[in-house]
Amino acid sequence: MTLTEIQIKALEKKGYRFAGDLKHAAAKVCHWTKKSLLDEGVCYKEKFYGIESHRCLQMSPSIPFCHQKCSFCWRDISITKTEWDEDFDEPKVIIDDCIDAQRNLLCGFFGNSLANKKKLKESQEPKNAAISLAGEPMLYPRINDLISEFIRRDFTTFLVTNGMTPSKLENLEKEPTQLYISLDAPNKEVYNEVCQPQISGGWERLNKSLNLLSSFDCRKVLRTTCVKDYNMKNPKEYANIIKRSNPDFIEIKAYMYVGSSRDRLVLENMPSLNDVQIFAESIAKLCDREIVNSASESRVVLLA
Template sequence: MSNSLINQEKNVSLSLEDQKKLEYSGYRFLGSKGHSAVKICHWTKKSILNEGFCYKEKFYGIESHRCLQMSPAVPFCHQKCSFCWRDLSLTKTKWVGDYDDPKTIIQDAIHAQNKLLCGFFGNDKADRKKLEESKKPNNAAISLAGEPMFYPDINDLIAEFKKQDFTTFLVSNGVIYEKLANLQNEPTQLYLSLDAPDKKTYVDLCTPQINDAWLNINKSLETLNSFDSRTCIRTTCVKHKNMFDHENYAKLIDLANPDYIEIKAYMCVGYSRDRLTLDNMPTFNEVIDFAQKIADLTGREITNDSEISRVVLLE
């Protein structure tokens, strides 16, 4: 490798080889520092073909064909969750390399998404109106991979999305508590993952890479009620692993007092198949049963659901 390439590799979060590996899976990297990427969501494609849409469209009115699925921190996370569909061998627990600015990330994300969707213009089954609208996405799902709170300019990224008339749905695992608590520019909807009712289950299932992860998540739950934005607790149900102790789940949810609760089934896809099996994927009825018990204990109601995505909404 030449000296110029060696120096280039030192300043990026993911090596060019690892970036290329993810590009085979549909990722497109943004900027020049190898930490942010976009990937076309399955439901974006389905929506353009009028073959269905994401549950977020049913629950919250987000148009699937105008949704930008992205991450500013692809390889960075303090957890290695067994149910994660991503390649955990690439996961880093400390920021590595320089970072791109928010304007560059958003500009490149829109451009990359348009390039990835250009083939639909030659598809007779594609909805022409939706295709034209897809050129100007208006919602950012900041949830593709990694923990977005790792990105040093996360505040400015959210602000820049808002400046460009995007709504933002940001998903956090809550481990980087202080940064989350001090978030100056709030997303349209803030998701906090709650995938265990107690520390032991959390450690077994999510494999935290730092000692205080569970404590930090609890602190994040405590601060969630202070946000002005819409808030949501999301629980990924993994059969035989975390679908028990509803009472403790309810206590933690009451602590956070979110606007919404999403109870969603683990889906046996991607790299998670190396760690779990189809037997760990609950049926839709099992998800409903779990959600109803949480609803009863928290004084909430099931207000919506999507059977194809195996997800239930509580309010």
């Protein structure tokens, strides 16, 4: 077990619920799942892509594993390792336990008179897996089988990767419904400052993954987390990367001053929606894209 009992308890206090015996996978109910159950709003992914927030399972098979220590990450990056050199739980066990954990975490809503009863009933059978809670999912040795098992259960899958494992990406046997690659810098210098790779050749690995993107048949998205005074610059370089990788969509999203990121950044690093829109417009003009949607509550703009 990579995580100590103290680390596990600390994460459980934050709402994580671990799956399997080896405690490397976990689920956590998303803020927007709760909002949706109370009819107080939905995640921008529902607005942009049609998934149902109240039936979304936010999880990761690799909580303590990541190649980067991104300055803007709201997770506790002090606990992460860059290589998987130990045993692992099976995909079926992970999925079963994550679904059970989500059901247990939502049970309090059955006593809430404000909860939407129809949505609450449906939430007990989640249908979308957001494989993005924490860590780097591609480091899980059975990532192919995890995606396949979700597909077998008729889930849609949103897989988020940092692009550090291009060879694994190239050899995915089953494609997710939507593949995200994080693009948080326009060049190597900014990448090293903002993403703080813990392995050699991070920028080169990312670009190999970006070059693979057009070979996928699934929906492909680049996501840029904008940190004011750090990576909201060089729109021409971002545009050139977008042209080369040719995703279906680009999400330009504000860094949010929450979680452990507050130990590394300041409130002033969180851009306003207007800041994000201006930056997105500057990129869009340079790569023949346009803004097609936005979500003010999440400070995110969608290019297509």
